[in-house]
Amino acid sequence: MSLVYIVAGEASGDILGARLIAALRAREPSLEFAGLGGEHMATQGFRSQFDIRELALMGLVEVLPAIRRLSRRMDELTADIAARRPKLLVTIDSPSFTLRLAARVKPMGIPVVHYVAPQLWAWRPGRVKKIAQRVDRILALLPFEAPIFEAADIPVTFVGHPILESEAAHGDALRFPHRARSLIVMPGSRRGEVSRLLPVFQETVRRMPADVLPVIGLAGTVEDMLRAHDWGRPAVTVRAPMEKADAFAAARAGLIKSGTSSLEAAVAGLPHVIGYKLNPITSLIIRKIVNVKYASLVNLLAEEEIVPELLLADCTPERLTAALLPLIEDGEAAERQREGFRRVLAKLRPERGLPSEAAAEAVLGML
Incomplete structure (x- = not known):
C-alpha cells in the first residue's frame, strides 16, 4: 500500500488535511497516512507524531524562544x-516550518506537494527560487x-x-438558541x-449597545483562554462547526481577527470588521516588507475595501x-458587504467539484 506523509502546521492546515485524507480515501482506499496533524485529521484515523499545537506560533519575536524545540521536532519528522x-510528502501551509522540512526531504527522492501557496504576492517574492528547489507541485487556493x-x-x-x-x-439562524x-x-x-487582541476586543464589546450578545x-489551541475571559457582560461560546455556523447565520455582525476567519464570515454572509495586532517589533518589520494594499483576502479579491480593516495602531x-x-x-x-461577498466567492471555485476533491485529484496525479 502507498504511504502519503502529510504535515500540517496549524489548526487551519489540520482541517485541510482531514478533508484531503477523506477525499483521497474515497478515490483510493488502500492509501495509508502518517505525519503531523491535529484533532480534525485524528477523526480520519490519523496518528500525529506530536501535538500540532507546538507549532501554533505567530510572529518573528514569538518564534525565537521556541527555536530549539522546533528544531528537535524538525529532526524527528x-x-x-x-x-x-x-x-509522497504533502506539506500544508505554515511555510516557515513545512518548506524547511521539504528542503530536507527533497534529496531523499520523495516528491513534495505543498498545499496552500506561500503568499509571495504579499511579501518576499524572492523566496520563489528557494521554493522551486524544495517542491514538485503547489496546490493554490487563489486564482x-x-x-x-x-x-x-x-x-x-x-x-x-x-x-x-x-x-x-449552511448555518440556520432558527437553530441558534x-x-x-x-x-x-x-x-x-x-x-x-489572542493575548494581544483580547483586551481590545473586550473593550469593543463593552461599548456595544446593552442588548447586544457577544458570541x-x-x-482548540486557545479554548481555555477564551472560556475563562470576562467580556464585561453575559457571553455565549460556540465551538462545534455547525454550532458556529448557526451562530453566524443568526448574528448581526462579526468582530474578527485578520485571516481565514474573514473568508469564513463571507461564506456565511456575515457582515464584519477585521482587527489585528502584532508584537511591536514584528509590526515594524512587517510594515517594511509587506507589499499589498489589503490584509483581508475578501478585500484583495474584490480589489476594494468591502470589509473595514483596522490593523496594528488602528486596531483600537x-x-x-x-x-x-x-x-x-x-x-x-450590512447588505453592501453581502453583495461584495457574493462577487468574491465566485472567484474561489475550482473548475469542477469541491476544493478537497480537486486537491485529491492533484495528489493522486503525483502518485
Whole structure:
C-alpha cells in the first residue's frame, strides 16, 4: 500500500488535511497516512507524531524562544520520513516550518506537494527560487497565484479555496438558541495573537449597545483562554462547526481577527470588521516588507475595501466600535458587504467539484 506523509502546521492546515485524507480515501482506499496533524485529521484515523499545537506560533519575536524545540521536532519528522520512505510528502501551509522540512526531504527522492501557496504576492517574492528547489507541485487556493509560481517553473494546480466547504455556508439562524442581537467575536487560534487582541476586543464589546450578545468562537489551541475571559457582560461560546455556523447565520455582525476567519464570515454572509495586532517589533518589520494594499483576502479579491480593516495602531476599541455599529444598526450597510461577498466567492471555485476533491485529484496525479 502507498504511504502519503502529510504535515500540517496549524489548526487551519489540520482541517485541510482531514478533508484531503477523506477525499483521497474515497478515490483510493488502500492509501495509508502518517505525519503531523491535529484533532480534525485524528477523526480520519490519523496518528500525529506530536501535538500540532507546538507549532501554533505567530510572529518573528514569538518564534525565537521556541527555536530549539522546533528544531528537535524538525529532526524527528525528518528521521521518521527517512525511515518510512513514503511515496509522497504533502506539506500544508505554515511555510516557515513545512518548506524547511521539504528542503530536507527533497534529496531523499520523495516528491513534495505543498498545499496552500506561500503568499509571495504579499511579501518576499524572492523566496520563489528557494521554493522551486524544495517542491514538485503547489496546490493554490487563489486564482491569481498560479502565474507567480509557473514563472519559476513550479507546476501549480488551482484547487479552489477550502472555505467553500466550510459548514459556515449552511448555518440556520432558527437553530441558534439565543434571540438577542448578537455579535460574533473571533480573536484567533494562536495564543500570542489572542493575548494581544483580547483586551481590545473586550473593550469593543463593552461599548456595544446593552442588548447586544457577544458570541465567542472557540478554537482548540486557545479554548481555555477564551472560556475563562470576562467580556464585561453575559457571553455565549460556540465551538462545534455547525454550532458556529448557526451562530453566524443568526448574528448581526462579526468582530474578527485578520485571516481565514474573514473568508469564513463571507461564506456565511456575515457582515464584519477585521482587527489585528502584532508584537511591536514584528509590526515594524512587517510594515517594511509587506507589499499589498489589503490584509483581508475578501478585500484583495474584490480589489476594494468591502470589509473595514483596522490593523496594528488602528486596531483600537474606538475605531472598531465606530465600524461595527453601522453593521449592527443599518441593514443597508450590512447588505453592501453581502453583495461584495457574493462577487468574491465566485472567484474561489475550482473548475469542477469541491476544493478537497480537486486537491485529491492533484495528489493522486503525483502518485
